[in-house]
Amino acid sequence: MRVPKAGAVAAMIGLALTASGCGGAEGEGNIAIGIKFDQPGVGMREPDGTFTGFDVDVATYVAKELGYKQDHITFKRVLSNDRELLLEYNEIQFVAASYSINEKRKEKVDFAGPYFLAHQDLLVRAADTSITKAEDLNSKRLCSVTGSTSAENLRKNLAPKASTLELGGYSECLVALQDGLVDAMTTDNSILAGYSARKGNEGKFRMLGLNLSNENYGIGMKKGSPELQGKINAAIRKMIEDGSWEAAVKKNFGPSYKYEPAPAAVTAGS
Numbered sequence: 001m002r003v004p005k006a007g008a009v010a011a012m013i014g015l016a017l018t019a020s021g022c023g024g025a026e027g028e029g030n031i032a033i034g035i036k037f038d039q040p041g042v043g044m045r046e047p048d049g050t051f052t053g054f055d056v057d058v059a060t061y062v063a064k065e066l067g068y069k070q071d072h073i074t075f076k077r078v079l080s081n082d083r084e085l086l087l088e089y090n091e092i093q094f095v096a097a098s099y100s101i102n103e104k105r106k107e108k109v110d111f112a113g114p115y116f117l118a119h120q121d122l123l124v125r126a127a128d129t130s131i132t133k134a135e136d137l138n139s140k141r142l143c144s145v146t147g148s149t150s151a152e153n154l155r156k157n158l159a160p161k162a163s164t165l166e167l168g169g170y171s172e173c174l175v176a177l178q179d180g181l182v183d184a185m186t187t188d189n190s191i192l193a194g195y196s197a198r199k200g201n202e203g204k205f206r207m208l209g210l211n212l213s214n215e216n217y218g219i220g221m222k223k224g225s226p227e228l229q230g231k232i233n234a235a236i237r238k239m240i241e242d243g244s245w246e247a248a249v250k251k252n253f254g255p256s257y258k259y260e261p262a263p264a265a266v267t268a269g270s
């Protein structure tokens with residue numbers, strides 16, 4: 001089975017984005033999928049050009065269930081802040097990028113899933129013992145990413161008085177943390193665990209282990225895609241049932257990451 005070909009649709013309505021040639025994966029039998037490129041363990045473009053991470057494995061499994069062959073899958077980079085836009089403009093057919101399902105986003109995109117449950121947490125420099133709980137944050141400098149639920153939760157609930165730096169991606173926050181520009185960065189524990197465990201980072205950072213929110217990851221697709229949504233939900237269910245989900249979690253998240261069991265109900269939006 002095939003999802004509608006984004007290239008054809010975009011060409012018909014004359015979208016400049018696709019016409020500019022950023023596409024290339026929209027031909028017959030090809031699919032473009034949005035993932036993060038800088039989140040080890042979750043969605044990562046390695047220096048040798050290969051893709052790794054739990055979202056990559058989920059996206060690959062789903063694409064194959066939809067009928068696409070491995071070498072017909074193109075991964076495109078998304079940022080937290082452009083996931084909705086890239087779907088709307090048919091640059092990608094779906095997105096698997098640590099993307100939390102919530103009501104506000106459902107106004108703009110459809111979700112399949114959830115396929116994973118993460119929790120917002122904080123990462124600090126290993127030697128810094130001045131932050132142990134959320135209440136410590138108001139006097140600190142914090143980094144988060146534009147367009148993420150982490151940034152919104154930080155501003156609205158966690159530390160409205162903290163001075164916050166919002167950057168485009170979490171790897172940029174990590175540099176700011178390492179360089180002492182900020183005292184902590186905040187996002188999902190799945191993402192933070194990946195940075196802590198990354199080769200070269202061992203012993204440099206510390207996660208606080210605070211479950212500050214529930215982040216139910218969904219696969220995002222263009223609004224009004226009930227057929228695709230049903231197929232992706234079925235693929236996620238199958239991935240959980242046949243053991244591939246568990247294998248992907250174990251492969252991608254380090255042994256110290258306490259992951260939640262697979263979501264019991266995969267029914268977002270249906």
Ligand code: GLU
Binds near residue numbers: 098
């Ligand atoms: N899961 C959160 C979100 O969707 C944070 C991770 C991210 O920004 O990708 O906003």
